[in-house]
Amino acid sequence: LVDTPTDLAFVNPLLSLGNLLPALFCLAWVPRRYDLRMLRPAWAAVRWRLRWGFPVLVSGISVALYTSSNTLILRFFTNDAVVGYYSAIEKLVTAIRQLSAVFFQVTYPRACKIAAEASQSLPRFYRRYFLPLLALNVIMASGLWLAADWILVYFIGE
Helix, strand or coil: CCCCHHHHHHHHHHHHHHHHHHHHHHHHHHHHHCCCCCCCCCHHHHHHHHHHCHHHHHHHHHHHHHHHHHHHHHHHHCCHHHHHHHHHHHHHHHHHHHHHHHHHHHHHHHHHHHHHHCHHHHHHHHHHHHHHHHHHHHHHHHHHHHCHHHHHHHHHCC
16 A cells, blocks of 8 residues: 555555454444443552553553664665565564464353352363464464565565
């Protein structure tokens, strides 16, 4: 979608749509689906949460800086073309990495329940679901490695 330097203004709005559209959908769908209503919290509760959650905020910012600074640091050592190639592949790898994140977010509550009821069955639970995910990740990583040149040509062009 971004082909010319004049299209540069569209980059950030397009990137933000990936978070904004699902959030808006959930704000509309979840209250209807689960018969919930939105409540406005008291300012004292907001201030308390901000103070309580400050370490989590700092941790999140640290992770964002750590994961996003790769492109900036790479630019100090190489040219724009290499940074562009790296950035394109990194976005694809990040999307694939999200599959594992979703897996662990989805299975965590169930794993906690199993651990509380019968901790000896937890390794069996993870073997049952983790091994197929591991195989899928190996296949996708191998595919990325084998098709890296084609992927770059497809997303970036010659």
